Amino acid sequence: xxxxxxxxxxxxxxxxxxxxxxxxxxxxxxxxxxxxxxxxxxxxxxxxxxxxxxxxxxxxxxxxxxxxxxxxxxxxxxxxxxxxxxxxxxxxxxxxxxxxxxxxxxxxxxxxxxxxxxxxxxxxxxxxxxxxxxxxxxxxxxxxxxxxxxxxxxxxxxxxxxxxxxxxxxxxxxxx
Numbered sequence: 001x002x003x004x005x006x007x008x009x010x011x012x013x014x015x016x017x018x019x020x021x022x023x024x025x026x027x028x029x030x031x032x033x034x035x036x037x038x039x040x041x042x043x044x045x046x047x048x049x050x051x052x053x054x055x056x057x058x059x060x061x062x063x064x065x066x067x068x069x070x071x072x073x074x075x076x077x078x079x080x081x082x083x084x085x086x087x088x089x090x091x092x093x094x095x096x097x098x099x100x101x102x103x104x105x106x107x108x109x110x111x112x113x114x115x116x117x118x119x120x121x122x123x124x125x126x127x128x129x130x131x132x133x134x135x136x137x138x139x140x141x142x143x144x145x146x147x148x149x150x151x152x153x154x155x156x157x158x159x160x161x162x163x164x165x166x167x168x169x170x171x172x173x174x175x176x
Contacts, residue, residue: 041123056139074086075104
């Protein structure tokens with residue numbers, strides 16, 4: 001291999017490392033992740049086991065700027081049924097994210113009855129819809145339209161996708 005091609009290969013290697021290093025820094029150790037989670041549950045389970053629910057308040061500023069949409073929040077729930085961590089997509093509107101965070105941190109779920117693994121968390125998600133069309137501003141839990149793909153149904157769960165999104169979505173502080 002001549003000096004020119006070696007230099008070219010080195011430049012490509014440096015470029016490749018520059019691209020891959022940030023992704024590797026965000027990746028979690030699979031063994032650590034396995035030990036952290038008690039289980040991954042679909043939204044239908046979260047709704048069925050909720051013993052206290054609080055709906056977000058539609059922010060006045062979002063209404064005046066005609067901001068609407070769907071916001072999903074991933075939550076980590078401890079064995080006592082308390083929301084202890086939450087994450088949201090970095091592309092969600094900040095006004096809507098704040099409203100969802102303020103409400104979701106107040107949710108409570110049925111405590112787990114398994115006496116083992118009480119230090120592990122259950123991952124669930126909730127999806128809220130902020131709507132402005134055809135009447136007063138409304139906020140509600142999202143329900144897929146009839147005939148929507150299975151991936152939009154509240155009983156659908158893709159645990160690999162959930163776990164990956166948990167590692168890259170923005171952590172939202174709990175303010176209790």
